[in-house]
Structures are given as C-alpha cells and as structure tokens.
Amino acid sequence: MPGDTVSRRGFLKLCAGTGALVAGSPALLAQGTPERTPSPPATLVDTEGRPLRLERLVVGESYVFHYPYVSTPCFLMDLGKPALPQERLETDDGRSYRWRGGVGPQRSVVAFSAICAHRMTYPTPSVSFIHYRHDEMAYTDHELKLAKREQVIYCCSEGSVYDPAEGCRVLGGPAPQPLAAIDLVLDEATGELRALGTYGGEMFEQFFDKFGFQLALQRNIADVRAPVGAVTEVLPLKDYSSNTNVC
Numbered sequence: 001m002p003g004d005t006v007s008r009r010g011f012l013k014l015c016a017g018t019g020a021l022v023a024g025s026p027a028l029l030a031q032g033t034p035e036r037t038p039s040p041p042a043t044l045v046d047t048e049g050r051p052l053r054l055e056r057l058v059v060g061e062s063y064v065f066h067y068p069y070v071s072t073p074c075f076l077m078d079l080g081k082p083a084l085p086q087e088r089l090e091t092d093d094g095r096s097y098r099w100r101g102g103v104g105p106q107r108s109v110v111a112f113s114a115i116c117a118h119r120m121t122y123p124t125p126s127v128s129f130i131h132y133r134h135d136e137m138a139y140t141d142h143e144l145k146l147a148k149r150e151q152v153i154y155c156c157s158e159g160s161v162y163d164p165a166e167g168c169r170v171l172g173g174p175a176p177q178p179l180a181a182i183d184l185v186l187d188e189a190t191g192e193l194r195a196l197g198t199y200g201g202e203m204f205e206q207f208f209d210k211f212g213f214q215l216a217l218q219r220n221i222a223d224v225r226a227p228v229g230a231v232t233e234v235l236p237l238k239d240y241s242s243n244t245n246v247c
Contacts, residue, residue, distance in 0.1 A: 036183050036197040039068035042232045044076070044193040051192040052234050054078070054104050060134035062237040064114065064123055067182060067195045071215040071224040072204055073114040073123050074182050074195075076234060077132050079151055079165055082107045086167040091201040092117070092176040099167030099178075099200070103186040103193070111182035112153070112168050113198065117175040120207050121157040124218055128241035130155040132164065141172040153179065156247035167200075177201040195232070 044052040044065055057063070059080035067074050083102035090096050102110045114130060115122045121129050136150040139161045152171065153162040160173030168179040183197040208215070208224055215224045237244055 036199040037068075037202060038197045039195070040227055040230070042067055042195045042228050042230060044195065044234050045231045047233060047235065049231070049233075051190070053191055054109060054186070054193070057109065059108075062132035063234050064237050064240040065111075065195075065232045065234045067228050067232050068198060069204065069224065070221055070226045070228050071219050072207065074111055075114045075132060075153065075164075075179075075237075076111045076184075077109070077164060078104075079108045079110060080106075081151075081165065083110050083165045086169065089167045089169055089178050089200065097200055099181055100183070102165075103184050109184070109186075109193070110164050111184040111195065112162075112164060112178075113180035113182065113202070115179070115203055115207055116155040116157065116160055117170075117177045117179060117201060117203065118155065118158050118160050118173070120203060120210060121155050122207075122211075123237060123241050125241060127243045127246060128237060129157050129246055131237055131244050139172050142170075147172065154247075 046052050046056070057078040059078045063076040064073050065076060066072060079102065084107065085101040086099040088096055089099055102108050116130050123130060130153065132153050134151055136148055137152065137154065138146055138148050139154065140159060141147040149171065151165060153164055153168065155173070158174050160175035161171040162168040162175070162179055163171050167181060170178060178200055180198050180200045180202045182195050183199060185194050185196055187194060212224050216222065
C-alpha cells in the first residue's frame with residue numbers, strides 16, 4: 001500500500017548508514033539488509049609501503065590484498081569500464097542488499113573477498129584456483145548452457161562464475177551468493193584507496209574454521225583472526241600466487 005511505502009521510507013531516513021544499503025522499497029526492508037561490517041580502516045599500499053594510486057593499476061590485471069584480517073584475501077581490479085551500483089543482490093540466506101559500485105573517475109575500480117562462496121576456494125602463495133579473467137571465456141550458465149563472457153571472476157574448483165561489474169553476482173556454477181564486497185573508498189584529497197569494511201555474504205568464520213591451521217602456516221602467523229592493521233599491501237595475483245594458469 002502507498003501509505004506503507006512512505007512510512008518505511010521515512011523510517012529509513014532516520015537510520016544512519018542503512019539508507020545507503022536499502023533502495024527504499026518495502027520488499028527490501030522486509031527481507032532485511034546486510035549492513036556494512038565496520039573494520040578498522042586500512043590504506044592500500046604498494047610493495048614499498050607507499051599509498052597505492054589508481055593510475056598504477058593496470059586495466060585487466062588482478063591484484064590481491066588482505067582485509068579485514070591478516071589471513072583473508074581480497075581481489076582488487078580496474079575493469080576499465082564503469083561498475084554501477086546494483087540494487088538487488090541477495091545472500092545465501094535470502095537477505096537483499098545494495099552494492100555501491102566502483103570507485104575512481106570512471107567508477108571502474110572494485111574490490112571483493114577472494115573467498116569463493118561455494119567451497120571457500122581462495123588464492124594461496126602456491127596456487128590460485130580462483131581469479132579474474134579479463135578476456136572472453138566460456139562457462140556453463142545457470143541453465144546449464146554454454147555461455148561466453150569477458151571480465152569475470154572464475155573459480156576452477158567447481159566452475160562458479162561471478163560478474164565483478166555487477167557486485168559479483170553469480171553468472172553460473174554452484175555458488176549460492178555473490179562474493180562479499182569490500183567497502184572501498186577513494187580519498188579525493190590524497191588519492192589514497194582505503195578499505196572501510198565488508199558487506200554482503202561474508203564467510204569469514206566458516207573460512208577460519210575450515211582453513212585456520214592451513215592459513216597460519218601459509219601466512220606464518222599465530223592469529224589468523226588478527227586485524228590487518230592500518231595498511232595492507234597490494235600485489236598482482238601473478239606475484240602473489242606461483243601458479244594461476246590452472247584451468
């Protein structure tokens with residue numbers, strides 16, 4: 001009813017931070033909206049500890065950094081085209097949320113958790129079975145038909161395919177939800193990129209439960225749940241993982 005719609009929109013205006021995630025429709029409000037999980041801000045830096053500048057990102061290159069924990073990898077990419085906000089993404093448990101889109105002059109720079117939403121495949125120093133494919137590739141869509149698409153994140157483990165230009169919505173394969181989004185911001189005054197939190201279908205606790213011991217060995221850390229700190233280093237995936245050409 002129209003009256004219900006107005007009252008709910010009025011309520012959303014009173015909720016700080018919620019309005020950015022909900023499109024203002026009663027359906028979204030009824031389902032619940034995953035808000036950003038705040039984490040200490042982290043500035044993205046290069047291997048020399050300098051703040052990473054947008055102009056240093058190569059279009060089509062896949063980069064890795066860790067956030068919000070020292071053991072949770074994320075992807076960073078410049079898609080070379082605008083990645084506009086998406087109003088109706090949905091987590092595995094049925095909650096809708098709004099993806100905020102890319103940052104930068106063209107809104108082309110995006111970041112997502114690099115933990116696959118199916119079996120939590122993730123990039124390791126030895127191999128990465130999940131990575132960004134800038135060039136066109138073939139995959140099987142939801143109707144089990146052969147499809148072709150460029151600029152996707154593909155997981156070799158079970159064939160899950162995500163579209164980073166649309167909030168990493170699932171294009172094919174068994175993944176039940178998009179990759180969790182990193183709340184990435186660009187400081188217009190300094191040109192620095194910062195991560196402020198995560199939102200969407202986060203899977204960190206399940207990830208720690210399944211891979212905690214392995215992560216501690218890989219990263220040579222005692223506490224895999226330790227926050228990443230004030231800065232987080234960004235590496236090209238090809239420099240982070242020894243083998244990325246696995247499928």
